[in-house]
Amino acid sequence: MSLRHALLALLDAGPMTGYELAKHFDQSADRVWHAPHPQIYTELRTMEGAGLVVAEEQPRGPKARAVKRAYRLTEDGARELRRWVAEEETPAPLRDTAYLKATYFEYAAPETVRRQFERHRAHHLEQLHRWERHVAQLRARDTELLRRRLSLAPEAAHDAIVAYKVHVYEGMAARARVEIDWADRGVELVDKLTTP
Amino acid sequence: MSLRHALLALLDAGPMTGYELAKHFDQSADRVWHAPHPQIYTELRTMEGAGLVVAEEQPRGPKARAVKRAYRLTEDGARELRRWVAEEETPAPLRDTAYLKATYFEYAAPETVRRQFERHRAHHLEQLHRWERHVAQLRARDTELLRRRLSLAPEAAHDAIVAYKVHVYEGMAARARVEIDWADRGVELVDKLTTP
DNA sequence: TGTTACATGTAAGTCGTTACATGATTAC
């Protein structure tokens, strides 16, 4: 049930609409959680029912023929977020298609295997750049969300807030580097196996 | 739909019962995929209906008052496995509770955060040992499944079969090391933040 | 006038988890 907590966490920086939240899960650099928009809208409604968030309907545009719903945390929502952060995680069960598939690469043609390693590499290189950019922005305290969050917290807490986020995204970067390295050694392996 | 392919892959080494397959997903070292037994039994029935596997009912014990169903791949099943291996994977969407939570560690007490990093470390250290043991066993060609698989394959293919598996589990070990390192730096960070 | 971005949803289906349920066999 972590989508709920991902949403609570984003909303703790200030009110947002479902649409804005969905953008964070889809496109922004600070996404360690993914969710498609239908799941977000329904979860927000459920959370509203559970009293974790409240929605304020806002008019859109000058003619105001449409409304948008901006959600903000309630006391209960803020408490639930803090409770969850302190709670110990049980490690997630392992499910990795790329590695599962690679276990049986002997069934595929060498060019196919090589292409798959190269795609794997390209994907994680892109991710790496994304994480590195984000770490730089966090250090500069130059992201929208972080600025909002810092403005709500006492000065003394700022360093910790920034440091934990930097630590997370540096961790993501380190992970990406491992994947790139794995793919590189994969390509080398294909070469070694084809030219004996 | 990768449970299906994980099952096809295991069955390609020879017939197995649902119970044996479930053990591989739960307990054995060579699990890059997890699934609980109800899902396995139902998926096997579905796959049987789709003609990817056939079941042979075998008597259990001398009195044979119970039966077990050993599944083996059909031609279609083996073909589907090979098709899937050659198919390019789209990268899985990111969903990581540990990292998501760590992003908001400023909300928890330092001892709580420290405990969480230590648990993270302990978990991945255990995993690391598991992967390392498995790599050693694969190199020695000393796992039940590998022996069965090699016995079905031509001598010339043996090196590739072993090499890809070694590569996967070395990759898993490398991942575990990154997590351990991340947790270590996490503990250091807590210390730094608490003793200024 | 048409395209892109904003904004919110429903519905159907698949995949995964958890609890419940049953019974046989093996080893002590």
Place this chain on the structure above:
DNA sequence: GTAATCATGTAACGACTTACATGTAACA
């Protein structure tokens, strides 16, 4: 006899995906 392991399932629920659906607003 009793506990552990073998062996197979059903049922209910929760999480996630995909397709469909609708309309507004901003901009060129």
